[in-house]
């Protein structure tokens with residue numbers, strides 16, 4: 001398929017990837033050995049066999065368990081390098097990368113250790129593959145507002161190293177409204193904010209993310225199609241959605257790719273981007289997502305060009321850099 005080849009070769013930005021979700025089984029076992037700790041799985045095959053999710057929560061349980069092998073700044077650097085190498089191979093030239101400090105500080109890993117390691121990885125990746133990266137600090141929404149404020153306080157001494165803030169983890173029962181005051185403070189600090197919404201949660205959570213958090217993009221947002229007025233608003237206000245097709249399939253948001261709402265959103269004029277989310281867990285990196293979408297929908301070249309252009313337009317880099325890419 002020449003269109004697929006073109007889509008895979010096109011320069012792109014990836015705007016929705018969790019660095020902890022790029023931890024491949026081979027690296028997880030290597031880090032476990034290096035740190036003298038045991039994973040609750042006998043080997044890589046046993047771990048892979050556990051990648052059989054029926055919901056977001058069933059995935060998150062495993063994702064947080066595996067993150068326990070990340071202990072030192074070198075671990076976070078190696079994790080970042082492994083992701084950037086894969087991303088660069090898919091012609092990703094820029095990535096905006098989520099990290100979850102609370103997953104690590106709760107285990108006694110210092111915020112500084114996480115940040116130093118990830119940043120060293122970004123620096124080496126830029127030299128080696130010419131790929132640029134920004135960090136987005138995500139708050140875990142299953143934890144309290146108070147814990148989010150404590151995390152923000154820990155991050156404040158090194159705020160210049162954080163490009164924006166996000167909201168992730170278990171969506172159901174944890175509406176964006178829970179973090180309205182935290183996000184108001186993040187915006188006061190002059191940073192863009194984003195939020196996962198409308199993945200498993202209802203379209204009303206997308207509306208809350210926009211109105212109560214000031215979210216500049218919506219991560220997932222695929223359930224927005226259940227509210228036509230919301231879809232019209234997303235299109236009118238040019239609010240980007242960072243859609244993750246393989247993630248949605250593996251977490252049973254949709255039964256098959258043919259049922260995915262990405263084509264409806266595109267047709268309505270919403271600024272959709274395609275992203276990998278947690279590529280180690282969901283069956284692949286950015287071009288794997290593009291292959292899966294193309295197998296289901298056979299888009300034309302112009303559609304893939306639009307999606308790639310959306311990824312740059314929706315990024316948080318400055319206008320001059322965007323113009324250079326577009």
Ligand code: ES4
Nearest residue numbers: 018168169196247277278
């Ligand atoms: C996530 Cl797919 C997804 N949804 C919400 N939070 C997450 N954290 C990592 N992956």
Ligand code: ZN
Nearest residue numbers: 168196219277
């Ligand atoms: Zn995500």
